[in-house]
Amino acid sequence: MAADQFACTAAVVEETPDAVVVSNLGVASYVLAEVADRDRNFYLWGSMGSTTATGVGVAHGTDEQVTVLTGDGSLTMSLGVCSTVVTADQPNLTVVCFDNGIYGTTGGQPTPSIDFAAAAEAQGLSATSVADDDAFAAAYADAVDHEGPSLIECAVEPTDPEARPTFDFPHIPRRVRDSLNE
Amino acid sequence: MSWEAEIVNGLLDAEIDLVTQLPDGAMGAVLEGLHEADVDTLRVEREESAIAAASGAWVTGERAAVMCQSSGLANAINAIGSLSVPARLPFLALVTRRGDLGEFNIAQVPAGYGLPAMMDEMGVRHTVVSEPGALRKTVRMAADSAFSTRTPYVVFLDATVTGYGQEAQ
Numbered sequence: 001m002a003a004d005q006f007a008c009t010a011a012v013v014e015e016t017p018d019a020v021v022v023s024n025l026g027v028a029s030y031v032l033a034e035v036a037d038r039d040r041n042f043y044l045w046g047s048m049g050s051t052t053a054t055g056v057g058v059a060h061g062t063d064e065q066v067t068v069l070t071g072d073g074s075l076t077m078s079l080g081v082c083s084t085v086v087t088a089d090q091p092n093l094t095v096v097c098f099d100n101g102i103y104g105t106t107g108g109q110p111t112p113s114i115d116f117a118a119a120a121e122a123q124g125l126s127a128t129s130v131a132d133d134d135a136f137a138a139a140y141a142d143a144v145d146h147e148g149p150s151l152i153e154c155a156v157e158p159t160d161p162e163a164r165p166t167f168d169f170p171h172i173p174r175r176v177r178d179s180l181n182e
Numbered sequence: 183m184s185w186e187a188e189i190v191n192g193l194l195d196a197e198i199d200l201v202t203q204l205p206d207g208a209m210g211a212v213l214e215g216l217h218e219a220d221v222d223t224l225r226v227e228r229e230e231s232a233i234a235a236a237s238g239a240w241v242t243g244e245r246a247a248v249m250c251q252s253s254g255l256a257n258a259i260n261a262i263g264s265l266s267v268p269a270r271l272p273f274l275a276l277v278t279r280r281g282d283l284g285e286f287n288i289a290q291v292p293a294g295y296g297l298p299a300m301m302d303e304m305g306v307r308h309t310v311v312s313e314p315g316a317l318r319k320t321v322r323m324a325a326d327s328a329f330s331t332r333t334p335y336v337v338f339l340d341a342t343v344t345g346y347g348q349e350a351q
Contacts, residue, residue: 020241022238042238042241044265044269045264045268045269046260046263046264046265046268047230047234047260047261047264047265048260049230050230050231050233050234050261050265051234052231053226053230053231053232053234053235053238054234054235054237054238054265055238056224056231056234056235056238057200057202057234057235057236057237057238057239057240057246058238058239058241058242059238060199060200060222060224060235060238060239060242060244061199061200061238061239061241061242061243061244062242078227078228078230078231080227080228081226081227081228081231083227084224084225084226084227084231084235087224087225087226088224088235169268169269169270170268170269170270170332172269173237173240173241173269173270173271174270176241177240177241177242177243180241180242180243181243
């Protein structure tokens with residue numbers, strides 16, 4: 001069984017409408033753009049493996065909820081970043097790892113099979129694993145209420161979104177910044 | 183004033199809100215000075231994360247600095263090239279540079295000596311500091327220019343400032 005990445009991303013936006021959502025390059029950003037092109041969507045167009053750490057930086061400077069939407073391929077590239085999330089210990093940070101089992105933007109090659117929740121827990125980061133839409137929505141609500149940072153590993157079906165964020169990369173963080181300063 | 187105090191004062195002058203860093207014995211007194219001055223610091227697991235966290239802080243209105251060794255900046259080339267530069271996410275970097283005067287370890291030479299040229303190739307401005315005298319002003323001005331132009335700026339600290347290993351002597 002696997003969840004639907006569109007439904008889960010929509011649940012994030014619905015549960016935390018004011019959150020800064022930092023999305024991994026590729027599928028996570030494309031799905032987010034298709035669900036809702038919000039001012040506080042911090043789409044990445046590059047730097048695979050750096051999405052979670054970017055969220056840590058955002059969470060340092062705001063009291064708003066900050067949610068990272070990363071992928072299994074990207075988190076595999078920087079699995080040790082969970083230790084940095086623990087070090088930073090920001091209560092407003094939630095990391096969602098959508099595990100579709102493939103490198104979605106490089107041709108669909110299989111990713112290594114990793115128990116991300118266990119890997120996060122091994123670094124001291126509270127984590128849970130879900131595999132359907134309702135369980136994700138409940139886990140996300142719990143994570144937002146959780147007093148510290150946490151990670152949700154969510155198994156999803158591979159998808160091929162049509163939407164793309166703006167190609168004007170400098171505009172994306174500028175728009176987030178302006179929204180936070182309003 | 184020690185070179186470490188020059189850096190701490192430069193960062194305070196520049197109103198840096200967050201310093202992301204990895205352990206570096208040469209910068210220990212700087213880190214201690216930042217703690218005494220109540221500047222937030224964050225130890226990260228890898229230099230790419232130091233760059234990314236500093237970049238993320240900018241969208242909240244904060245000014246962040248990165249402290250790492252030259253080998254670590256080499257680790258972070260892709261974060262600089264595919265996040266900081268194209269998205270115009272500024273940060274100040276203070277990088278202890280190995281590979282030049284006094285270097286004994288050949289493993290530090292290719293990246294350490296070559297990094298200024300690598301930064302040039304990516305269009306990242308930098309300066310190599312070999313004398314500590316004006317370090318406070320240099321740090322302040324590098325930060326001010328980074329954040330006013332919305333581009334990264336790297337200050338390399340040569341071994342003539344930070345000292346070098348007994349192995350070479």
